[in-house]
Amino acid sequence: MKILMVGQGGREHSLLWKLAQSPEKPLLYAAPGNAGMAQIATCITIGATDIVNLVDFASQEKIDLTLVGPEVPLTLGIVDAFEARGLKIFGARRDAAMIEGSKSFAKNLMRKYKIPTADYEVFDDPKKAKAHLDKVGAPIVVKADGLAAGKGAIVCPTLEAAHQAINMIMEERAFGDAGSRVVIEECLTGEEASFLAFTDGKTVLPMASSQDHKPIYDNDQGPNTGGMGAYSPAPVVTDDVHKKIMDRVMLPAVQGMAAEGYPYKGVLYAGLMIKDGEPRLLEFNARFGDPEAQPLVARMASDLVPVLEAVIDERLHEVTLEWRPEPTVCVVMASGGYPGSYEKGKVISGLDEAASVPGVVIFHAGTALKNGKVVTDGGRVLNVNGIGKDIREAIANAYQGVKKIYWEGVHYRNDIGKKALDRLAQ
Numbered sequence: 001m002k003i004l005m006v007g008q009g010g011r012e013h014s015l016l017w018k019l020a021q022s023p024e025k026p027l028l029y030a031a032p033g034n035a036g037m038a039q040i041a042t043c044i045t046i047g048a049t050d051i052v053n054l055v056d057f058a059s060q061e062k063i064d065l066t067l068v069g070p071e072v073p074l075t076l077g078i079v080d081a082f083e084a085r086g087l088k089i090f091g092a093r094r095d096a097a098m099i100e101g102s103k104s105f106a107k108n109l110m111r112k113y114k115i116p117t118a119d120y121e122v123f124d125d126p127k128k129a130k131a132h133l134d135k136v137g138a139p140i141v142v143k144a145d146g147l148a149a150g151k152g153a154i155v156c157p158t159l160e161a162a163h164q165a166i167n168m169i170m171e172e173r174a175f176g177d178a179g180s181r182v183v184i185e186e187c188l189t190g191e192e193a194s195f196l197a198f199t200d201g202k203t204v205l206p207m208a209s210s211q212d213h214k215p216i217y218d219n220d221q222g223p224n225t226g227g228m229g230a231y232s233p234a235p236v237v238t239d240d241v242h243k244k245i246m247d248r249v250m251l252p253a254v255q256g257m258a259a260e261g262y263p264y265k266g267v268l269y270a271g272l273m274i275k276d277g278e279p280r281l282l283e284f285n286a287r288f289g290d291p292e293a294q295p296l297v298a299r300m301a302s303d304l305v306p307v308l309e310a311v312i313d314e315r316l317h318e319v320t321l322e323w324r325p326e327p328t329v330c331v332v333m334a335s336g337g338y339p340g341s342y343e344k345g346k347v348i349s350g351l352d353e354a355a356s357v358p359g360v361v362i363f364h365a366g367t368a369l370k371n372g373k374v375v376t377d378g379g380r381v382l383n384v385n386g387i388g389k390d391i392r393e394a395i396a397n398a399y400q401g402v403k404k405i406y407w408e409g410v411h412y413r414n415d416i417g418k419k420a421l422d423r424l425a426q
């Protein structure tokens with residue numbers, strides 16, 4: 001069996017690592033991949049959004065199954081293109097991926113299907129957006145409607161910051177056309193959690209809970225990033241909260257998408273704010289989270305291949321998922337300067353020593369091979385996962401691995417997993 005993984009981040013390395021352990025013993029390919037993925041797959045130099053060449057490659061190589069990591073190829077219609085050529089592919093179709101690709105589409109779905117979320121209004125005109133801001137006041141959240149690499153949601157503590165956000169998004173077009181429309185919404189408080197599920201459009205098969213750490217600095221300070229660390233399970237998602245998320249968010253969304261004529265297949269990711277045991281939805285994503293996928297995949301005991309196939313063949317009701325009980329903590333190591341500008345090509349040392357720490361698994365993100373050495377090649381560079389008998393041990397293992405790795409300018413947060421520890425200590 002031949003499997004192609006589309007993407008090049010830590011999420012994609014973790015999924016490929018999991019596929020490599022399948023009893024199906026698949027032959028693995030990655031497009032374009034990274035230095036870590038190159039150890040277990042044949043990396044091909046086709047970018048994740050080069051759909052025409054990806055379809056041709058899959059067709060010529062007779063790839064049996066393709067798995068898509070990032071959102072951009074999904075919103076560009078990679079799944080539709082593969083299906084049109086009779087190729088099996090896992091992911092949301094273009095129309096269904098609007099659940100992530102357009103925040104106004106997602107919010108309107110939430111309103112129509114009574115999914116609990118922040119109150120909101122949608123604007124195409126900056127003057128009207130600002131007049132609305134003046135009416136409702138701060139704190140408030142301003143979001144670019146389209147995709148903005150996780151940076152398009154701006155939490156504004158003051159009215160002035162909200163006006164600036166409108167200027168940046170709608171007038172300076174910091175996110176390009178993604179900012180021709182904005183969603184302005186109520187600012188929610190509470191603790192965030194990520195809830196991911198496989199779905200074939202009918203059955204919703206939840207994964208274990210997880211939690212991301214978006215801001216760049218410790219104690220959630222500084223600008224948002226794609227995610228600086230994650231852990232699973234997230235204690236804030238109690239059994240009761242889990243049931244509410246399934247009943248009020250996941251099932252209505254999948255049923256609603258089908259009713260709207262956009263049947264949803266793939267991974268549905270809900271980013272939630274939980275307060276006093278009540279979950280409210282911040283956003284949907286049409287794919288695995290990064291870095292949430294890393295601890296989730298590390299904890300997944302079931303073979304992934306039959307799950308992907310069951311989603312594609314729309315027989316997910318036949319599948320169950322087993323999870324290892326050990327908590328897993330993923331610390332992201334990033335280039336100095338990220339999420340702003342940063343240098344590439346720094347030589348990374350200590351990878352083998354870190355990988356030999358018991359309970360540590362490392363997934364690469366922005367890495368490349370240069371003259372036989374692993375060098376930095378992106379903002380988020382490595383994901384060091386610690387697995388332990390409890391969250392405390394998982395955190396200790398992860399940081400024992402992290403401390404063995406070095407490159408010039410490396411940056412990571414020192415408090416990944418702390419919220420889970422604090423909650424368990426309550």
Ligand code: AMP
Nearest residue numbers: 118141153155185186187188271282283
């Ligand atoms: P999003 O791209 O919608 O997930 O937003 C990115 C981050 O912005 C979230 O993870 C939250 O930390 C924050 N955020 C988004 N929407 C809200 C909201 N309505 N209230 C408070 N924080 C929010």
Ligand code: GLY
Nearest residue numbers: 226227289290291
């Ligand atoms: N970690 C957040 C995301 O994948 O969107």
